Amino acid sequence: MIKNNVFTFDTKSETGIYWLTPNLAVYPGPTTVGIIAIPSPENPDSKDVYLIDAGPDKNYTQLIYEALTQELKSFKIKFILATHSHADHAGGAAEFIRLTGCSLLATQKEKSSIECPEIQSAISYGANPLPEYKTSYYFAELALVDRVITSDEVINLADGIKLECVPLSGHYFDMAGVLCTVPASENSSESKKIFFTSDGIFTRGMLSKYWIPFLYDVRRFKESLSVIKSVKADYYVPSHGDIYTEISALYELNMLSVLQNEETIIKCIKEKEYATFEDILKYIADSNDMSMRLSQFMLVGSTIRSYITYLYEEKKITWVFKENRMFWKIKLPSEPEA
Numbered sequence: 001m002i003k004n005n006v007f008t009f010d011t012k013s014e015t016g017i018y019w020l021t022p023n024l025a026v027y028p029g030p031t032t033v034g035i036i037a038i039p040s041p042e043n044p045d046s047k048d049v050y051l052i053d054a055g056p057d058k059n060y061t062q063l064i065y066e067a068l069t070q071e072l073k074s075f076k077i078k079f080i081l082a083t084h085s086h087a088d089h090a091g092g093a094a095e096f097i098r099l100t101g102c103s104l105l106a107t108q109k110e111k112s113s114i115e116c117p118e119i120q121s122a123i124s125y126g127a128n129p130l131p132e133y134k135t136s137y138y139f140a141e142l143a144l145v146d147r148v149i150t151s152d153e154v155i156n157l158a159d160g161i162k163l164e165c166v167p168l169s170g171h172y173f174d175m176a177g178v179l180c181t182v183p184a185s186e187n188s189s190e191s192k193k194i195f196f197t198s199d200g201i202f203t204r205g206m207l208s209k210y211w212i213p214f215l216y217d218v219r220r221f222k223e224s225l226s227v228i229k230s231v232k233a234d235y236y237v238p239s240h241g242d243i244y245t246e247i248s249a250l251y252e253l254n255m256l257s258v259l260q261n262e263e264t265i266i267k268c269i270k271e272k273e274y275a276t277f278e279d280i281l282k283y284i285a286d287s288n289d290m291s292m293r294l295s296q297f298m299l300v301g302s303t304i305r306s307y308i309t310y311l312y313e314e315k316k317i318t319w320v321f322k323e324n325r326m327f328w329k330i331k332l333p334s335e336p337e338a
Helices: 058-072 093-100 108-115 118-125 204-209 218-230 248-272 277-287 294-313
Strands: 024-027 033-039 047-052 075-081 103-107 147-149 154-156 162-167 176-182 192-198 235-238 317-322 325-330
Touching: 024 058, 033 058, 033 176, 047 058, 058 075, 058 093, 075 093, 103 108, 108 118, 118 294, 162 218, 204 248, 218 248, 218 294, 248 277, 248 294, 248 317, 248 325, 277 294, 277 325, 294 317
Parallel strands: 047 075, 075 103, 103 147, 192 235
Antiparallel strands: 024 033, 033 047, 154 162, 162 176, 176 192, 317 325
């Protein structure tokens, strides 16, 4: 059912799978997994299945596999296209490969992180992370990528179904969204476009809970938001939460989040004149009524560093050292480069 441009899961699915077209479905949960199912040319009673992302871990993989077994009876998973390497998207890939022998596709930079899971927690922590960060949430089970794709690759499947990768870096190194085109058929009078936006844009529910979602590169995330807004689709499927039939309002909300976080950092530095990173992190947390925990300290802290880099590159702030401490201050127009 669609209410206010949001596809709601009002009708309970017995299997947990929801079909947006006769060939394309989603399995919503902690991470929404896209499912494309096409009649197999070798066996008309079976389906060839292609997945967009794999979910966080082997337990989630088992749920999806059981749902597919109930829904399709006979099927073969051909490949998983990992939009990026974060554990909640690629952590279930190894179990899918064990169960089905399917292939795994990813871009080159994301391949490196899928095959070296330590990278995710090391990037967020900035060093060898604490033991608490070496859990499955940050540390996916290693899987080997069979095929490296480009972030703008086009993959043509059977029955005229096309997968167009869309570069959406910013949340992570070389993340790709996937625009699926499903042509008209005897079961559907109109062609449909479904855009899996991965973590290139965050749902209202996510932003209401996490106003400062994880970003690696603020400038590229803003550019990716504009790309998502420009893509015409019947359904927009972010990886966490609702599905949308119109994206401009969500684009505005995401951009507001970024701009407000930038402004809060600038405000903190202006008030303090000289602010350390931890000054800024505390100010951001206090401004958003956050009670900082270990996991938030890592993820929000890493994101704040990305904002600081962006503002420095924009020549809005600069750094100084005093008594062996690094401080951030507003950069004056006449001030030389640091």
